[in-house]
Amino acid sequence: MAVILQVDFPYAGPFDQRMTEQLSALAASINDEPGMVWKVWTVNEQTQEAGGVYLFDHQANAEAYLAMHTARLQQMGVQGITGKVFHINEALTAINHGPVKPA
Amino acid sequence: MAVILQVDFPYAGPFDQRMTEQLSALAASINDEPGMVWKVWTVNEQTQEAGGVYLFDHQANAEAYLAMHTARLQQMGVQGITGKVFHINEALTAINHGPVKPA
Structure with missing residues (x-):
């Protein structure tokens, strides 16, 4: 049964193109993590x-x-990490076109 | 530019089929909210x-x-609501197959 993982943490940059350049190799490696179907990369420069x-x-x-990811972030000096795993109500998600089909 | 909204709050049920029955009409109404592309309904009975x-x-x-949703939940007696809006790094998200295309 598929699940959603939400992660967020304090982040002071880089943003935009420099963020992409700095983290593209990490993103590629995430495709090899067991069971990873998709990730949306979230960022808020204002907050x-x-x-x-x-x-x-x-x-x-x-x-x-x-x-693993929490330990990796902590090694990079990141604190205040929020990570939550949720089950999915698939019937309600289907009503709202949620993209939760397996790859 | 598309954004991600994450919302979570304390929830004591109902779960599973009863959750679906109780909230299907609300889910249908969410499709009419301006700019809503998709929603994944998240739930964790353990936490x-x-x-x-x-x-x-x-x-x-x-x-x-x-x-609007925060006010609606508060009227239902829900407290401790976390709601965060994030921009999307689209280049990194594309590497990880994130489903962020407009409907």
């Missing part, structure tokens, strides 16, 4: 936050990724 | 939380929806 919304195939894979 | 991840076409529409 100085960034993160991501992910679809994973199973809760166990999302939780394993969250543990 | 007693629920919410949603939305794609909106523009930041102003996401912020207007968040203000």
Whole structure:
């Protein structure tokens, strides 16, 4: 059963094109994480936050990724990380065209 | 420019089929909200939380929806609502197959 992982944390940049350049290799590696279906990269320069919304195939894979990703962020000096795994109400999501089909 | 809206709050049920039955009419109405592209309905019975991840076409529409939805939840007695609007790094999101194309 697919799950949503929400992650956000304080983030002071880089933004825009420099963010893309700095993190493209990391993004490519995320495609190899077990059970990762998609990620939307989120960023808010005004509130100085960034993160991501992910679809994973199973809760166990999302939780394993969250543990790894949290440790990686902490090694980069990031604090105040919020990470939440949610089940999906698939019937309600279907009404609102939510893109939660497996890859 | 499309944005992501993340909302979550304390939620004690109903879950599963009863949640679907109770909220299907609300879900249908959300399709009529200005600029709403999709919503994934999120729920976690273990942590007693629920919410949603939305794609909106523009930041102003996401912020207007968040203000309305927060007021609606508060009228239902919900407290501790977290609502965040994020821009999307589209280049990184494309690498990870994120479903952020306009409807």
